[in-house]
Amino acid sequence: MIEVENVSVRYVMGDFKDIGIKEYLIRKAKGQMLTKEFWALNDVSFHVEKGTLLGIIGSNGSGKSTILKVLAGIMPPTKGKITAHGSIAALLELGAGFDGDLTVRENVFLRGALMGYTKEFVTEEYEQIIEFSELREFEDVAFKKLSSGMKSKLAFSLASRVNPDILVLDEVLSVGDIGFRKKSENRMREMMSGGTTTILVSHSMAQIREMCTQVVWLEKGQMRGIGDTKKMCDEYEKYMKK
């Protein structure tokens, strides 16, 4: 169960991150610090039941990735509160946490460690992770030499090795080939029936329609609605055609 209550996230722009120390000190002395605020999320609230596969849709820059970061506990919300019970596994970007220069084998351990797995667990599950990701022949190849599809296979295989209470996925499944996509979708269904709540961001409406049991629609950081997959997708597509 996840409870999102009046969550807002503010980014500050034109702050000293763009100008360096000298400009910062000059402007500060003159009292002319001009900063612009940007609310990536504005008063978003929703509620997700256990075992749901929730899709998040919306055009570019609508705050989808930001809400995932907040859900994954990476970014604290500026205002509001998130209550999420249980373990969270998040896959927000394909290559994140992997190191291009290390081999696939070394990366499994590195990334596994970053995900909070124990050493024993990764050692034990290693064979299955490689098996599931179909990367048997590439175990000793540097990660950067893999195709993006292969990278996503490895990332998903690692993240889905456990049954987390909450799984957060950002646009990571759309790169694998059809065979792997089927396989990963099956694995996700299996996890859902085991009680995992999944939150998925995707631009593939077909995938959202096929998989999700509930959909949240965000636009410019604001909630446009939450509800039944078909209804939300139809509304969104109508809005986008305008």
Add this chain to the structure above:
Amino acid sequence: MKLIKLYQQYQFVFIELVKRDFKKKYKRSFLGVLWSMLAPLFTLLIMNFMFSHFFGRIQEYYTIYLFSGWLIFQYYNEATNGAMNSLMANSSIFSKVKVPKYLFLFSRIASSSINFFLVLIVYLIFVVVYGLPITWKFITLLFPIACMFLLILGIGLILSALFVFFRDVQYLYGVFTTALMYATPIFYTTDIMGDKAWIFYLNPLYYYVTYFRSVVIDGVIPSLAYHGVMLGVSLLLFTIGCWMYKKYNYKFLYYV
């Protein structure tokens, strides 16, 4: 207690990160980790060749004198620079994966410290080769090492936070370390400053360098007050570093 629990929780990540730093550093180099020892050794030999004509006459065991200074400055320089970059270099990870940011800083400093211990072995070999006795007093060297470790952690925490906000810090710190190198009596002896030698007391590195030389070359353990000053300065910087990290770490995400 809390620290032990934290360590158990993050031990695996920590070790994997240290391993990553090492593997990346020595990838595709034939001599690999040996370079950790060889690179400072060559610099030392060059400096020894250059300066022993000037200072070798006044200072006994000049090579060891020089090595003591170089060993410490090199550790400080390498570790703090690595620490400064550690957060930025790993920003793509902690902005996408939930993991404590300080782990990247600690693991980077740990790799530098391992490097330091490798060079320290070479240093001890030199001590033996130059015919200086290795005594029980050498155990006390752990004290300046521990203080230096704390100091580096503190400075690393401060620099890495500043670096996230201001990229200028990198260049400023480069200038600072060059100045620090000349302000530390690495290759020269302190009497060149005459009655202004008190100025060295403002430089934390001076204490470590002097401590090493005192124990290794003269066989004398510095006074208790000396220990107090070293510990005090290190603790102070470490506390400032922790405070800065605590205050600003949640903001890092918006600036990387």
